[in-house]
Amino acid sequence: MKIFIGFLFVFISDFKFTNAASKSLIIMSAISVPESSPVAPPIPSVPSSVADISSGTEASSKNHHMKPSKKLLIELITASSVMGIILLSFMYFWMCHRKKVYKSGKVGSKKLDSLRGLPLSSFISRSSGAIKSNNEKGSVVVMDYNLLESATSNFGESEILGVGGFGCVYKARLDDSLCVAVKRLDGGSQDAVKEFQTEVDLLSKIQHPNIITLLGYCVHDETKLLVYELMHNGSLETQLHGPSSGSNLTWHGRMKIALDTARGLEYLHENCKPSVIHRDLKSSNILLDSSYNAKLSDFGLAVMDGAQNKNNIKLSGTLGYVAPEYLLDGKLTDKSDVYAFGVVLLELLLGRRPVEKLAESQCQSIVTWAMPQLTDRSKLPNIVDPVIRYTMDLKHLYQVAAVAVLCVQPEPSYRPLITDVLHSLIPLVPVELGGTLRVVQTRPSVTNEP
Structure with a gap:
């Protein structure tokens, strides 16, 4: 509409210019014709036919001079109209661009403020618990630094x-x-910032009963805060190797933790698109809620399969849990997580740490120590954690040991997929704990099978 009005204005202006030009040409023509001529010698009479030809030639000469003038005027009108349209279009798009830049700058400043944890009303409301989501897909909740500082007693010991x-x-x-x-x-x-960003990016998109829930985050100067659901029973590492030394974990309870962990890993490997390799699975990153449900945590080192060349990723992980092919050759696959799961399963089974010191300069991994005895049915019951020793059906013990042995195979291709591990554990966990086992008797088996 604006362009049409501009065109009309230019056309009217050009039309006025055309009329004025036409009038001036007529006036100039009238002035150029003399009213009287000086006396000249008599001219012989000319035949009427010749006179007619002469007058026709004069008229055609006038028309010949008039046509270029009209043509020039039409070209001027057209050029003026086109220029007017171009100028108006340019002004219109320039105004739209300025408006867009202003809006994007305004939104960008809001995002920057929110990342710094400022108590902006658009993100955070103190009166509503200081938490407000921006309701975008894949978004995370920004929280107020002052609130978190106060809630932790100024980050007191x-x-x-x-x-x-x-x-x-x-x-x-x-x-x-x-x-x-x-x-x-x-x-x-650089490493801390990268892990923080990875954690926020992944956990903001993942929802699963066996993966920790990220409630929010905050950036305040050089300090970065991640806010999770509280897991009342701490980590599996604390339960197994802390003051209680695993006394709170029964055989069936440990199998449930193994099953929950396998379910979390299966979700990462099979259901996430692209799939996710945790890369730092260990007992300290398996957290337990008030009902001893297990959830995977600490995704700072996680890698999305296909996002980059996994063979060029900086070597990271925890000694004792790192798969040999990744440790020696830098080759990272989902089977690296399966190896770490096998180490955790051995911790649950044997009650030992993944790496134990033999002498001042010597250490031994749980895999190296246990492997020769795991496949010997006469020795296996004697190396089980004393807290649960002789409290399980020995058939189930042998089956769990077999799964662990497969998971920690040096060759990745010999290890099972986590889905296969999951299906082998489900029949060993009671129905009320999420498995399919129906416990007929509670009396423990104390005899060894031949």
Whole structure:
């Protein structure tokens, strides 16, 4: 509409210019014709036919001079109209571009403020618990730094739940009914920033009963905070190797933890698109809620399959859990997670740490120590964790040991897929704990099979 009005305005202006030009030509023609001529000698009479030809030639000469003038005027009108349209179009698109830039700049400034954890009303509301989602797909919740600082008693030592590679995990009480876990990452090293970004990106898109839930995050200067659901029974590592030494974990309870862990890994390997390799599966990254349900945590080292060349990824992980092909050759696949799962399964079965010190400069892995005895049915019951020794059906013990042996095979192609591991564990877990086993008798078996 704006372009049409501009065109009409240019056309009217050009039309006025045309009329004025025509009038000026007529006036100039009238002036150029003399009213009287000087006296001349008499001219012989000319035949009428010749006179007619002469007058016709004069008229055609006038028309010949008039046509180029009209043609020139039409070209001027057309050129003016086209220029007017181009100028108006340029002005219109320039105004639209300026408006778009202004809006994007405004949105960008809001996002920047939210990433810094500022208490903006568009992201955070103190009156509504200081948490508000932006309701976008794959989005995460931004939380107020001052609230988290207050909820953790200024990150006091009394609130520490655990210590990680880049910082501590604190218990935080947001209100009377909500407690959460806050992981604090201090410093701005490249590795810390990368792990923080990976954790936020992955957990904001993943929802599964056996994977930790990310409730929110906050960036405040050089400090980065991750807020998770609180897991009341801590990590599997603490339960097995801490003060209780595994006394809270029965045989069936341990098999349930193994099953939950396998389900979480299967979701990452089979259901995520693209698939995800955890790359740091270990007992300290398996957390237990109040009912001892297990959930995978700490996705800072996770890798999405296909996102990059996995063979060029910087070697990371924890000694004792790292698969040999990844440790020696840098080859990373989902079978690397299966190897780490096998080590965790051995921890549950034997109650030993993944790596134990023999002498001041010598260490021995649980795989090296246990492998010769796992396949010997006469020796296997004697190396089981004393807390659960002789409390299980020996057939089930042999089956779990066989699964563990397959998972920790040096050659990746010999290891099963995590889906196969999952299906082999389901019949060993009671129905009430998520498996298919129907317990007929509770009396433990104490005799060894031949």
